Amino acid sequence: MKTLPCGRTTEDVLLNLDEPADLHELQCRWCHAERQRLKDQNGFITQLLHSSTPEHQPEAFSQRILGKIAEYSPFQRMWDVQDAGTGLAIRVSSLELIKAIRAAFSESPTSQLNYTEIKATDTQIPHLNWRVQCHVSMAGDSSVQVIEQQVLDYVRCAISPLISWRELVVNLVIEDLHGEAIESITLRGEN
Amino acid sequence: MEPTRLTVLVGRSMEGDPEAFGELVTALTPGLRQYCKTFFSSWHDAEDATQDAWIRAWQSLGSLRERAAFKTWLYRMARNICLDRIRQRANDQQTVDDEVLEQTPVPDRELPENVAVQRGEIADAWQIINGLPSALRQAFVLVALQGMSYKEAALVTNVSESTVRGRLARARNAISEAVS
Ligand SMILES: [Zn+2]
Numbered sequence: 001m002k003t004l005p006c007g008r009t010t011e012d013v014l015l016n017l018d019e020p021a022d023l024h025e026l027q028c029r030w031c032h033a034e035r036q037r038l039k040d041q042n043g044f045i046t047q048l049l050h051s052s053t054p055e056h057q058p059e060a061f062s063q064r065i066l067g068k069i070a071e072y073s074p075f076q077r078m079w080d081v082q083d084a085g086t087g088l089a090i091r092v093s094s095l096e097l098i099k100a101i102r103a104a105f106s107e108s109p110t111s112q113l114n115y116t117e118i119k120a121t122d123t124q125i126p127h128l129n130w131r132v133q134c135h136v137s138m139a140g141d142s143s144v145q146v147i148e149q150q151v152l153d154y155v156r157c158a159i160s161p162l163i164s165w166r167e168l169v170v171n172l173v174i175e176d177l178h179g180e181a182i183e184s185i186t187l188r189g190e191n
Numbered sequence: 192m193e194p195t196r197l198t199v200l201v202g203r204s205m206e207g208d209p210e211a212f213g214e215l216v217t218a219l220t221p222g223l224r225q226y227c228k229t230f231f232s233s234w235h236d237a238e239d240a241t242q243d244a245w246i247r248a249w250q251s252l253g254s255l256r257e258r259a260a261f262k263t264w265l266y267r268m269a270r271n272i273c274l275d276r277i278r279q280r281a282n283d284q285q286t287v288d289d290e291v292l293e294q295t296p297v298p299d300r301e302l303p304e305n306v307a308v309q310r311g312e313i314a315d316a317w318q319i320i321n322g323l324p325s326a327l328r329q330a331f332v333l334v335a336l337q338g339m340s341y342k343e344a345a346l347v348t349n350v351s352e353s354t355v356r357g358r359l360a361r362a363r364n365a366i367s368e369a370v371s
Pocket of ligand 1: 004006007008024025028029030031032
């Protein structure tokens, strides 16, 4: 490691390279020059690493992975329910119900559905009582009060054409953009 | 990829939607593949490990506790796969410690201590970083190349943030001495 005329070393500058320069560095021409040199070299090498990374076909690779994971389909819970239209006893998977909930959220200008889970909470057949977990992030100009009512409506509209139900509990978790929970609320509906 | 998009794709993948998972694979593979390359001299090996990491990720999604931490979770899984493979190849009955492995350069040790090269002469920059111990290479690729935060890189490599900072500084110093 090189020692600069001001007494600091290359290492001192390197340790804070991703941070803004401190007061000494701002006023010291040697440190300033060293930072520039290191940044420049760093930029040069990272650019070169990207350009010497061999070509890769992301779509083809992804298709290959999808082919492989098809053997390990995740276990989907099946539910005995009553068809809302015909009244007949049928079975639906969690994923079918989730897809309907996602479709209801898809046009929402105020909220984005990050993750959802659904399960029956009663032991009778057909199941009539449901608990839905909805993790949602909301648009900056919206509010929890607005979202609350909407989320319950979306879930109700999503499942009502598919299954007969009596009680609905929605655990609404409001999240930030990265999916970190901020607030959670329990909503209830009855049919 | 936008964080909001990533959050939704991770959520949908956890719900069991392979299409969403495919989008994650397409978006995150280029970076993951570069990270895996820090463990091997050949791109073929890196790609193989990347593929295994994705398959294991799909199988283990149910155990992901924090959706927001998906990326570091995925990279950690890839790191374990790479270390296991190196261990298998070492074909050693003794357990090889992670710490020891990470001090080891990949087999085709080239640079940087020995020769300094002119910028124009560099054909493959990966040859330059291959001369660094694996731990330094990992820190460099995660933070300097892929823009991960020190905190994320620390989570991936299972060390403290200050260790990442130190390793990155050493990597940058070695590289800067290797390239004139
Ligand atoms: Zn100075």
